[in-house]
Amino acid sequence: MLRRILPLAGLGGLIGFGVYWWLTIPATVAASALPAYQPNLANGLTTFNAGGCSSCHAVPKQDDRTRLGGGLAIPSPFGTFYAPNISPDPNDGIGRWSEADFVTAVMKGTSPSGTHYFPAFPYTSYQHARVNDVRDLFAYLKTLPPVAGKVRDHDVPFPFDIRRNVGVWKFLFMDGKPFVADASRSAHWYRGAYLVNSLGHCAECHSPRNFLGGIVSSQRFAGCSNPEGEGWVPNITPRGLSDWSVKDVAYFLESGQTPDGDSAGGSMVGVIRNTSQLSSTDRDAIAEYIKSLPPVEGPPKPLKKEKQS
């Protein structure tokens, strides 16, 4: 009896492993898939600001947003991630990367050596970007100062440190669908929808996540407790922004000033540093889209905040 079961179990295991391996193959973009292209540096800068690259990758505790030596610690329930060096330094940054390497990293979440990046890098949003925006960004990053210094490894405990498993995560939470225009809406609205859902990656912080770290899609943009540990990330559907006009949202993205007489704090300060550099047309588009979202009730807040110590 056992003699019969053992080979079967072994075969089952082998097939299972094969499926796992096949399912978790890191996706790439081949250089041949990128036709000849003259990059637009001005649009690369817009992409840089809309994408918020410097919020995580700029060297912490200094004011130059273009020194992308990395090093910022990003705490999460799965461990602490350290933003890597994406300056054009040939040894420690992305100076030796090909354009296809870069497009693959940003839009597929796969490193040049063919491993999965952790989704702390918001490629689940960036996958919706237009390839040409990403190519412009690559050209723009190449113009920035190289910063020497390798960033330390992520501090992520077992089992989350097995990068191959990120492939399963991607299978579950990365739809891979291109972002399509809504024919019933204006081009201005679509621009806002595009910026918010791809480069702006707003949902990455403003949505609750399930126990695997995937965004709860029914409560997208509806706020959550701060994954970095302290406080609350607000609901930015009209349920949370009922007192805000489209103009208020746009002014907030420009100045950091809220309509109730206060200014942005926490991680949003860095976001405002990015959005304040966008064109007012882009900010208005984001505001129009945000205010057009369906109002969604977010997750309940803890009734009594646990004591801080």
Add this chain to the structure above:
Amino acid sequence: MKRIVVVAVVGGLLLGAGAVMADQKIAVEQDNLMRGQAKSMYNVIGKMVKGDIPYDQAAVDAAIADLEASVPKIPTVFATNPKEDVKDATYGSSPKIWKNKADFDSKVPPVSKAIADVKGKIKDLDGLKVAFKSINDRCTDCHEVYRVKLK
């Protein structure tokens, strides 16, 4: 002996209750200080900069004077960790303040300097816009790290 124990226990309970009450009192005191500054900064100057209310020289001067007097109080008013947030408040203090109190305190003099740099020099809306940004950027330097949004 029994009596001493009872007294000690009751005393301990009272102290504990006192500490809890004091916590909320300290939290409110800290919140009020920041709210007072927000009033001058955002409800007066901020609204003029945004164009919600007309430029008013007297109101600007009063707001700047208020900020100049109030901002240096921050390190003292925030000397103690209240270990709880003001009930139903939108913002709270990060416990990091009291882990890095020296760093927290070091964020305050730049705010005062920004205020001193513009005091008496604001004559019109354009000047106010520049002044507002120079002060607000320094407020934000601290709020980025030490203020917590609660809802």
